[in-house]
Amino acid sequence: MNETLRIQQSHRSIRSYKPDPVSDAILDQIIAAAHRAPTSMNAQEISLIVVRDAEKRARIAELSGGQMRVAQAPVFIVIAIDFHKTDLGVRKAGQTQIIHESMEGFGVAAVDAGIALGTLITAAESLGLGIVPIGSIRRNPQDMIALLGLPPLTFPLVGLCIGHIKDDMPLKPRMDIKTFRHDERYDASGYGTTCCLDFYTTILEWAEWSLVPQFARLPELFKGCLTTSVHQQQIRISVLVWIFDELSPRHFDEAHGE
Amino acid sequence: MNETLRIQQSHRSIRSYKPDPVSDAILDQIIAAAHRAPTSMNAQEISLIVVRDAEKRARIAELSGGQMRVAQAPVFIVIAIDFHKTDLGVRKAGQTQIIHESMEGFGVAAVDAGIALGTLITAAESLGLGIVPIGSIRRNPQDMIALLGLPPLTFPLVGLCIGHIKDDMPLKPRMDIKTFRHDERYDASGYGTTCCLDFYTTILEWAEWSLVPQFARLPELFKGCLTTSVHQQQIRISVLVWIFDELSPRHFDEAHGE
Numbered sequence: 384m385n386e387t388l389r390i391q392q393s394h395r396s397i398r399s400y401k402p403d404p405v406s407d408a409i410l411d412q413i414i415a416a417a418h419r420a421p422t423s424m425n426a427q428e429i430s431l432i433v434v435r436d437a438e439k440r441a442r443i444a445e446l447s448g449g450q451m452r453v454a455q456a457p458v459f460i461v462i463a464i465d466f467h468k469t470d471l472g473v474r475k476a477g478q479t480q481i482i483h484e485s486m487e488g489f490g491v492a493a494v495d496a497g498i499a500l501g502t503l504i505t506a507a508e509s510l511g512l513g514i515v516p517i518g519s520i521r522r523n524p525q526d527m528i529a530l531l532g533l534p535p536l537t538f539p540l541v542g543l544c545i546g547h548i549k550d551d552m553p554l555k556p557r558m559d560i561k562t563f564r565h566d567e568r569y570d571a572s573g574y575g576t577t578c579c580l581d582f583y584t585t586i587l588e589w590a591e592w593s594l595v596p597q598f599a600r601l602p603e604l605f606k607g608c609l610t611t612s613v614h615q616q617q618i619r620i621s622v623l624v625w626i627f628d629e630l631s632p633r634h635f636d637e638a639h640g641e
Numbered sequence: 642m643n644e645t646l647r648i649q650q651s652h653r654s655i656r657s658y659k660p661d662p663v664s665d666a667i668l669d670q671i672i673a674a675a676h677r678a679p680t681s682m683n684a685q686e687i688s689l690i691v692v693r694d695a696e697k698r699a700r701i702a703e704l705s706g707g708q709m710r711v712a713q714a715p716v717f718i719v720i721a722i723d724f725h726k727t728d729l730g731v732r733k734a735g736q737t738q739i740i741h742e743s744m745e746g747f748g749v750a751a752v753d754a755g756i757a758l759g760t761l762i763t764a765a766e767s768l769g770l771g772i773v774p775i776g777s778i779r780r781n782p783q784d785m786i787a788l789l790g791l792p793p794l795t796f797p798l799v800g801l802c803i804g805h806i807k808d809d810m811p812l813k814p815r816m817d818i819k820t821f822r823h824d825e826r827y828d829a830s831g832y833g834t835t836c837c838l839d840f841y842t843t844i845l846e847w848a849e850w851s852l853v854p855q856f857a858r859l860p861e862l863f864k865g866c867l868t869t870s871v872h873q874q875q876i877r878i879s880v881l882v883w884i885f886d887e888l889s890p891r892h893f894d895e896a897h898g899e
Contacts (some may be wrong), residue, residue, distance in 0.1 A: 384670060387645040387767035391674035391760055412642060416649035418821050420759060423776050425813050432823045439825065463827075468820055471832055490751050491776060494799050497755015498762070498774075501678060502649055505763050509645035516756075518681050518749065532826040541752050555683050562726055563676050565690045567697065568790040569721075574729055 390508050395554045397513030400456040400546035409510055410458060416506040422495040429499050430465040432531050439530065446526050447519040456546035461520060462500055464492040466536040483536050496540045503543055513548035516541060648766050653812045655771030658714040658804035667768055668716060674764040680753040687757050688723040690789045697788065704784050705777040714804035719778060720758055722750040724794040741794050754798045761801055771806035774799060
């Protein structure tokens with residue numbers, strides 16, 4: 384196994400960081416990796432906002448519902464959907480941009496944001512740094528937008544803490560590879576019996592913020608498809624409960640063995 | 642610069658593949674990397690469908706509007722949103738899953754699909770293989786769903802060709818890093834003047850299929866927010882025009898220098 388695969392296969396999210404700064408040179412390299420990552424049709428509709436200012440990170444931690452790792456890790460990178468840049472180009476060409484009104488636009492940009500995030504993660508981990516993705520920046524999007532000075536047609540989708548590892552973490556369990564990888568055709572025949580839906584229980588709380596507030600900005604961005612949904616949705620708590628089967632110590636040993 | 646960063650910073654999408662197969666051992670390693678990649682709250686709501694059968698790849702190429710690389714590359718991996726797995730767990734716990742009805746659910750899953758995709762890309766490239774992401778599997782989603790035997794509450798979001806490189810490709814240009822990276826606060830002050838919105842022109846055609854057809858399945862998945870949009874949207878052609886400024890030969894040289 385090469386070093387890149389070894390790094391990727393030992394991924395675990397880090398919740399505790401040293402105060403030591405990440406150097407400019409290191410950060411430049413990590414961001415250069417994401418800058419080179421592919422986007423659909425090379426549209427480059429992603430922007431990163433790199434936050435190192437301690438006060439600003441503390442504010443983001445607060446806006447994210449008390450995610451204190453954001454305040455603790457020296458670097459926080461916001462990955463934003465950015466149809467502002469594309470709109471400038473489209474206007475310059477005398478055309479009217481419509482991609483930001485469609486689900487296709489949101490889906491494409493969210494996938495590309497994920498590719499950028501996945502690239503940042505592997506890049507940072509290759510340098511021995513710890514990371515943890517933060518989705519709860521969507522909890523108070525209007526305040527996040529104001530804090531980061533984001534223009535119209537952008538949306539702060541997800542964030543990433545980067546820093547030097549203080550306390551390392553064990554690898555979190557994954558369901559059996561059979562629930563993840565399907566060959567030629569989806570095969571759920573083993574689910575719930577030989578596979579992993581009964582044994583290990585994790586309760587995932589999609590809290591109240593998971594529906595309306597963080598998408599207050601989205602109608603502007605994707606007005607065609609979302610204005611209705613925001614009105615329709617009630618603030619609810621959805622509890623996703625995972626009951627894994629046969630998640631034996633073997634799984635943990637294998638994971639830690641990487 | 643370490644080897645992982647070097648690989649990531651020399652990413653280019655490959656359009657021409659040798660017929661040589663990718664071995665089981667290599668494929669296992671690449672997929673193990675994506676299996677370990679993080680998902681929001683460890684929800685693991687992503688599934689991969691690995692297609693190596695030549696006839697099936699030819700059919701996917703056809704369904705994707707003639708993406709012949711899918712037929713040519715020996716491996717094609719579909720990255721699917723999978724709220725079927727989560728639903729099984731939720732039902733087992735006597736709860737009712739609602740995440741699949743919300744924009745939050747779609748956004749989270751699309752980001753996690755992107756993380757998995759970005760991880761697969763770096764993993765494959767670390768082994769010297771070529772890749773190209775394929776978004777146009779969304780062109781005929783119902784046929785894709787049937788072909789892959791996907792159950793309800795899943796959606797084939799994006800695909801990836803993997804194979805041995807026949808003809809290498811140059812690195813595609815990227816807009817200036819100043820349009821991608823913002824420090825502390827979004828800064829568009831240089832756009833269109835010192836930056837890169839005027840020089841290089843690429844016309845990105847979001848063709849007719851970019852709106853309605855590929856989301857015919859989505860209302861089922863995200864009914865709360867999407868049924869309306871599908872009715873409202875007209876099939877249109879959106880042309881995104883990029884006019885980059887000052888994309889001098891220097892940019893290409895730098896890129897190729899990796």
